Amino acid sequence: MHKLPACLLVAFIGIVSANSCKEPAVTSKSYTTVDASVLTSIAYLTEFELSCGGQPAKIPLYAEIGGQLFNVVRGNKYQVSWTEEIAKATRGDHIVNLYDDEGFAQLRKSQRSGDAPTPLTSVVVNHPGAYSGPLLNSEHLAAITGVIVVYIAITCRGKLLS
Amino acid sequence: MQKSLAFLGLVGLVLLASAAELNSPDEKSRLLVSKQLLNKFVVESMDVVIKYSVFNVGNVAANNVQLKDASFGPDFDVVGGQTEVSLGRIPPQGNVTHTVVVRPLKFGYYNFTAAQVTYTSGEDTKEIQQGWSSEPGEGYIAPFREFDKRFSPHLLDWAAFAIMSVPPLLIPFLLWHSSKAKYEAVLLSKKSK
Numbered sequence: 001m002h003k004l005p006a007c008l009l010v011a012f013i014g015i016v017s018a019n020s021c022k023e024p025a026v027t028s029k030s031y032t033t034v035d036a037s038v039l040t041s042i043a044y045l046t047e048f049e050l051s052c053g054g055q056p057a058k059i060p061l062y063a064e065i066g067g068q069l070f071n072v073v074r075g076n077k078y079q080v081s082w083t084e085e086i087a088k089a090t091r092g093d094h095i096v097n098l099y100d101d102e103g104f105a106q107l108r109k110s111q112r113s114g115d116a117p118t119p120l121t122s123v124v125v126n127h128p129g130a131y132s133g134p135l136l137n138s139e140h141l142a143a144i145t146g147v148i149v150v151y152i153a154i155t156c157r158g159k160l161l162s
Numbered sequence: 163m164q165k166s167l168a169f170l171g172l173v174g175l176v177l178l179a180s181a182a183e184l185n186s187p188d189e190k191s192r193l194l195v196s197k198q199l200l201n202k203f204v205v206e207s208m209d210v211v212i213k214y215s216v217f218n219v220g221n222v223a224a225n226n227v228q229l230k231d232a233s234f235g236p237d238f239d240v241v242g243g244q245t246e247v248s249l250g251r252i253p254p255q256g257n258v259t260h261t262v263v264v265r266p267l268k269f270g271y272y273n274f275t276a277a278q279v280t281y282t283s284g285e286d287t288k289e290i291q292q293g294w295s296s297e298p299g300e301g302y303i304a305p306f307r308e309f310d311k312r313f314s315p316h317l318l319d320w321a322a323f324a325i326m327s328v329p330p331l332l333i334p335f336l337l338w339h340s341s342k343a344k345y346e347a348v349l350l351s352k353k354s355k
Contacts, residue, residue: 031241031242031243031263033209033211033263035208035209037313038201038202038203038204038205038208038209038309039200039201039202039209039211040200040201040202041200041211041213043200043209043211043213043242043261043263045242045243045261045262045263047242047243047244060250071249071250071258071259073229073244073247073248073249073250073258073260074247074248074250075244075245075246075247075248076244077244079243079244079247079260081242081243081259081260081261081262082259082261083200083211083213083259083261133313134315137315138315138316138317138320139316139320141320142320142323142324145324149331
């Protein structure tokens with residue numbers, strides 16, 4: 001009679017332990033747009049695979065980047081992506097902290113109280129900065145060089161005539 | 163008398179039905195999906211950033227939201243992101259974004275069409291809802307050569323111009339310099355005498 005609830009309890013524990021990820025490891029591939037001459041925003045993308053204790057995992061994940069919460073979408077791999085306007089885009093490493101269901105609930109609570117829980121794992125997206133055209137246009141450089149040459153020639157002529 | 167009562171009853175029923183309709187809000191999740199190109203120009207073999215924003219304007223969470231964009235055929239190279247993803251659960255009034263970066267391999271006019279979204283409304287319905295994103299529409303993918311002609315710094319062209327402008331400056335200077343040297347030599351020999 002008491003066997004059935006015991007079975008259910010075992011099954012429940014099984015689900016819980018399957019959801020919490022032990023020894024998480026990620027292999028990630030990141031991409032950011034580095035040529036901003038045709039863009040209005042910089043895109044940051046990271047695609048990663050998660051394994052828990054050597055086994056590939058497919059648990060729901062949530063991401064936190066610099067205090068902002070983002071969703072983690074799932075295709076063949078997990079993906080976190082966001083965009084920033086070119087003027088607001090920052091160079092360097094962007095740390096994507098990943099949380100599971102439990103961690104995310106704690107994180108939301110902590111956003112009100114203060115202390116953040118430790119993330120399950122994290123991924124780094126490096127943005128080396130984007131090229132948005134030359135600092136000085138070459139036609140302007142050519143015009144400046146021309147003016148300098150003319151100035152030198154006129155001063156030399158002045159010296160010779162005097 | 164009976165007829166008029168029956169009529170009143172009917173009116174009452176209709177009113178009741180409409181009141182019931184007003185009282186029980188439409189328990190459904192509704193997704194609005196926008197597909198945007200975050201580009202000033204779309205150029206062959208240069209990055210095109212596509213951002214999908216999904217808003218749930220309904221009053222129930224949308225579950226098992228799947229986004230699929232099959233509009234990029236063999237003419238595009240997906241360099242970042244996935245075109246077929248599961249967005250999971252979107253709470254009411256919540257929004258989710260997804261970004262993909264592609265590079266067009268050919269130039270010319272191209273019609274950027276909609277992405278497909280499927281989801282189930284609420285927790286217990288099995289019925290799959292289907293929706294489409296907004297369409298960015300037809301755009302011109304500029305050839306890389308044309309873009310380069312307009313926006314590259316043209317360093318090689320300007321270097322060629324600089325080299326070509328050197329002889330007209332240098333030849334008169336050298337002629338003048340040699341005649342000056344000769345004149346000075348004559349002047350020096352006269353002085354020494």
